[in-house]
Amino acid sequence: MKIVFESIYFFAPVYMANMAPVFAARLRWPGGRPVAVSLLGSHKTVRGFYAGILGAFLVLVIQNGLWRSSMLVDITLLHYGSHSILLLALLLGGGAMIGDMVGSFFKRRMGIPAGGCSMPLDQLDYVVGALLFVLPVVGIPWANIAVLLVLTPFLHIGVNIVGFWMGLKEVWW
Numbered sequence: 150m151k152i153v154f155e156s157i158y159f160f161a162p163v164y165m166a167n168m169a170p171v172f173a174a175r176l177r178w179p180g181g182r183p184v185a186v187s188l189l190g191s192h193k194t195v196r197g198f199y200a201g202i203l204g205a206f207l208v209l210v211i212q213n214g215l216w217r218s219s220m221l222v223d224i225t226l227l228h229y230g231s232h233s234i235l236l237l238a239l240l241l242g243g244g245a246m247i248g249d250m251v252g253s254f255f256k257r258r259m260g261i262p263a264g265g266c267s268m269p270l271d272q273l274d275y276v277v278g279a280l281l282f283v284l285p286v287v288g289i290p291w292a293n294i295a296v297l298l299v300l301t302p303f304l305h306i307g308v309n310i311v312g313f314w315m316g317l318k319e320v321w322w
Contacts, residue, residue, distance in 0.1 A: 155224040156296040157304075159289065161212065162205035163279040166242035167249065168308070169204030170197030171317055189253040190263030198246045205242025209234045226289060240282040248278015266322045272302035 157164075173196050174181065180196030183189070213229040215221050227237070252274025256267050276297060283289075312318040 151224065152292055152296055153300065155226050156293045156300065158212070158221065158224045159226040159293065160276075160279070160297055160301070162208040162238065162241045163245045163275065164304070164308075165204040165208045166201035166245040166279070167275045167305075168312075169200040170194070171312065173197060173200035175317065184250070188257065189250055190257055192263045193250055193253055201246040202238055202242035205245070206234065206238035209237050209241070226293065227287060232287065236286070237283070240286060241279050244279040244282030245275040246278070248281070249275045251278065264320055266320070268322065269302050271322055272305040273298065276301050
């Protein structure tokens with residue numbers, strides 16, 4: 150069970166990065182211009198990209214504080230003192246956002262409209278993106294990666310259902 154908690158804790162910045170664009174849009178932050186409508190659809194914006202990195206950064210700041218106070222050390226895969234929080238935010242948050250954009254690119258090529266459902270691509274594109282960016286810098290055991298790849302789609306759908314129910318998302322997936 151420990152491996153599940155440490156995997157989720159490690160990926161909390163990525164999960165926040167994936168949720169942050171929804172909150173930024175609701176708060177009407179500037180930068181709502183789509184990045185490339187013909188390639189990615191109308192839902193990928195500059196605002197969302199930066200919100201994802203900022204969301205990851207905020208979670209990492211909290212995790213760093215908890216790590217320095219020796220709280221939750223047992224489930225921490227990162228030695229926060231060895232890595233720049235900004236670098237980790239760029240790798241995890243930026244990687245998640247780029248992974249999401251790559252997923253959108255492939256969805257557009259398959260004829261799936263912006264906001265359309267494509268399981269499991271919608272649940273894993275940001276995960277793969279974040280992992281590809283962070284793994285060269287931070288060594289994560291393969292068992293934790295496997296847990297993330299199996300567990301994240303279920304967490305993603307669960308959180309999206311709650312967001313849909315709360316009126317934050319237009320679709321449940």
